[in-house]
Amino acid sequence: MPARTGVVPTSELARVSEARYRAGRTRSQALSRQASGVFPQGVSGAAKHFDPFPIFVASAGGSHVADVDDNDYVDLLMGAGPMLLGHGHPAVVEAIREQVARMTNPMMPIERSMLLAERIRGHMPYLERLRFANTGSEATRSAVRVARAATGRRLIAKCEGNFHGSDDTFLVSTHSRRLAGSDARPEPVADYAGLAPDVLDGVILLPFNDVQAAVEIIHHHAADLAGVIMEPVAFSSGGAVPATREFAAAVRAATRRHAIALIFDEVLCAYRMGLAGAPAYLGVAPDLATIGKAVGGGMPLAAFGGSAEWMEAALGTEAGARKIFQSGTFTENPVSIEAGLAVLDVLENEPVLERADAIAELMREGLQRELDAHGEEAVVTGAGSIFQVHFGAREIRNRRDVLRSELERTRAFLLGLVAHGVLWPPIHPAVTSGAHDEDDVELLLEATRAVLSAAE
Numbered sequence: 053m054p055a056r057t058g059v060v061p062t063s064e065l066a067r068v069s070e071a072r073y074r075a076g077r078t079r080s081q082a083l084s085r086q087a088s089g090v091f092p093q094g095v096s097g098a099a100k101h102f103d104p105f106p107i108f109v110a111s112a113g114g115s116h117v118a119d120v121d122d123n124d125y126v127d128l129l130m131g132a133g134p135m136l137l138g139h140g141h142p143a144v145v146e147a148i149r150e151q152v153a154r155m156t157n158p159m160m161p162i163e164r165s166m167l168l169a170e171r172i173r174g175h176m177p178y179l180e181r182l183r184f185a186n187t188g189s190e191a192t193r194s195a196v197r198v199a200r201a202a203t204g205r206r207l208i209a210k211c212e213g214n215f216h217g218s219d220d221t222f223l224v225s226t227h228s229r230r231l232a233g234s235d236a237r238p239e240p241v242a243d244y245a246g247l248a249p250d251v252l253d254g255v256i257l258l259p260f261n262d263v264q265a266a267v268e269i270i271h272h273h274a275a276d277l278a279g280v281i282m283e284p285v286a287f288s289s290g291g292a293v294p295a296t297r298e299f300a301a302a303v304r305a306a307t308r309r310h311a312i313a314l315i316f317d318e319v320l321c322a323y324r325m326g327l328a329g330a331p332a333y334l335g336v337a338p339d340l341a342t343i344g345k346a347v348g349g350g351m352p353l354a355a356f357g358g359s360a361e362w363m364e365a366a367l368g369t370e371a372g373a374r375k376i377f378q379s380g381t382f383t384e385n386p387v388s389i390e391a392g393l394a395v396l397d398v399l400e401n402e403p404v405l406e407r408a409d410a411i412a413e414l415m416r417e418g419l420q421r422e423l424d425a426h427g428e429e430a431v432v433t434g435a436g437s438i439f440q441v442h443f444g445a446r447e448i449r450n451r452r453d454v455l456r457s458e459l460e461r462t463r464a465f466l467l468g469l470v471a472h473g474v475l476w477p478p479i480h481p482a483v484t485s486g487a488h489d490e491d492d493v494e495l496l497l498e499a500t501r502a503v504l505s506a507a508e
């Protein structure tokens with residue numbers, strides 16, 4: 053792409069951002085080096101790493117975190133989504149503290165988890181039956197198993213660039229920068245080594261938000277298709293792009309016609325996009341859905357559920373050959389359940405979502421204004437309390453658009469923001485919480501101005 057006049061060249065942006073980042077983080081750098089001796093890549097989880105090395109966090113409160121070098125940050129990572137109430141919300145902290153003293157892991161049913169399930173269903177009536185899990189990945193894995201078991205079919209369709217966790221089926225055309233097939237007929241690509249050898253044979257790709265192509269692909273594979281899974285707002289790899297109501301309606305109609313399970317993966321969106329869940333903003337209800345992240349207020353808690361018919365077929369007591377296995381030593385642990393109940397108490401009684409959304413809107417508008425004022429070709433995408441910036445693009449509709457944008461410039465900008473005290477690492481879209489305020493907006497915009505003018 054030709055250099056635009058007046059803007060700082062990407063190489064210069066990257067040089068200045070990295071120099072400032074390194075200069076203020078000598079202890080994080082030293083810890084990162086030490087950690088490389090025990091953790092491959094120096095991290096215990098790929099999504100914690102970014103170049104040149106990640107910050108090591110020392111403490112968190114409200115909308116801010118501090119690192120081991122005593123830098124303070126406006127946190128726009130928020131634990132990659134869960135901290136919707138802010139870090140250390142007193143109601144959640146108290147609930148956890150009290151429960152830890154009572155009992156942590158009996159591995160037998162507890163009454164309070166049933167109460168939480170009933171309260172979640174009160175908000176999301178399409179979860180007629182549900183089961184708790186610890187992580188979003190366990191929930192999505194179980195949801196696709198329900199779909200396969202209940203339909204007796206083998207294929208799962210996912211949207212190119214949608215992320216659904218760490219199971220083999222989902223590490224296909226999600227993170228990879230490699231694209232196969234055409235825009236309208238994407239073909240699956242394995243994102244990593246080590247996946248089951250036949251994984252690509254079990255996955256069909258849909259082009260996100262392309263109504264006609266997606267419907268044609270679903271019709272074409274209908275006889276073998278167990279489920280279609282999609283994110284209501286394509287988040288980590290998808291560029292913070294909401295599914296359109298037209299897309300959701302078309303996929304709903306096509307899946308219903310062929311008795312294919314439609315699965316909304318609401319792990320990131322649950323509560324954050326409204327307590328009533330995706331049907332309230334997409335206009336159609338799925339057969340199955342997964343929720344997580346904010347549901348546990350920072351504790352490991354997720355769930356999958358859906359229509360009684362589908363869930364009972366795959367998990368109920370009635371004898372049959374099509375039962376799936378879902379369980380786990382830590383599933384339904386009382387500490388996560390109490391945190392989950394406390395989160396709902398707060399969300400039902402305080403305008404957390406309104407605050408998180410309003411601050412995110414101010415950040416989106418302010419960012420776009422600064423980008424325009426600095427002559428950048430860049431766009432801010434998102435919805436509700438979620439957003440992402442993309443350089444070298446005016447419109448982002450899907451993963452292919454993300455990959456065609458100026459990824460290196462986006463990375464240099466976001467690293468610069470971290471260097472200037474905004475924790476928005478170059479690997480995740482930004483999210484806000486009920487604890488963010490106008491001062492945080494101002495800090496983000498000041499940092500943006502400093503980075504875009506390559507202030508040393």
Ligand SMILES: Cc1ncc(COP(=O)(O)O)c(C=O)c1O
Pocket residue numbers: 132186187188189190192215216217218283287288317318319320344345354
């Ligand atoms: C939409 C979506 N689904 C599933 C997952 C996986 O959740 P977890 O990291 O809890 O396994 C994530 C995590 O980022 C997600 O954003």
